[in-house]
Amino acid sequence: MSFIVYNPTNSPSIKTKNMAPRNKSLNGSVIGLIDNGKKNSDIVVQGVAEGLKKKHQIKEVIIYKKHSFSHGLSKDDAKMLADKCDFIISGVGD
Structure with missing residues (x-):
C-alpha cells in the first residue's frame, strides 16, 4: 500500500x-489612545493621557473605546483616528 502526501x-x-516617519517631539500634537475594552x-x-499631558505640551488627547477587545477597528x-491624530497608541495588553 502506498500513500500520496500533498504539501498544502x-x-x-x-x-x-x-x-x-517619526516626529521629534510630541509638543503640539494630537494623540489618539485606543481603549480596547x-x-x-x-x-x-x-x-497614559494624564502622563503625556504632564510631560509634553499636548494639543489634544482623543480616547477611542473599541466595542470589544476581540475585534479590530473598523476601516x-x-x-477617522488617522485623519485626526499625529500619534496613536493602542493598548492594553495582557
Missing part, C-alpha cells in the same frame, strides 16, 4: 514594510 503550504512571501483598560488609558474608525 506555499513558500513564504516576503513583503517589505517601512516604519512611518479589557478590564481596567480605561484606567490605564486615562493614566472607518481607523481612518
Whole structure:
C-alpha cells in the first residue's frame, strides 16, 4: 500500500514594510489612545493621557473605546483616528 502526501503550504512571501516617519517631539500634537475594552483598560488609558499631558505640551488627547477587545477597528474608525491624530497608541495588553 502506498500513500500520496500533498504539501498544502506555499513558500513564504516576503513583503517589505517601512516604519512611518517619526516626529521629534510630541509638543503640539494630537494623540489618539485606543481603549480596547479589557478590564481596567480605561484606567490605564486615562493614566497614559494624564502622563503625556504632564510631560509634553499636548494639543489634544482623543480616547477611542473599541466595542470589544476581540475585534479590530473598523476601516472607518481607523481612518477617522488617522485623519485626526499625529500619534496613536493602542493598548492594553495582557
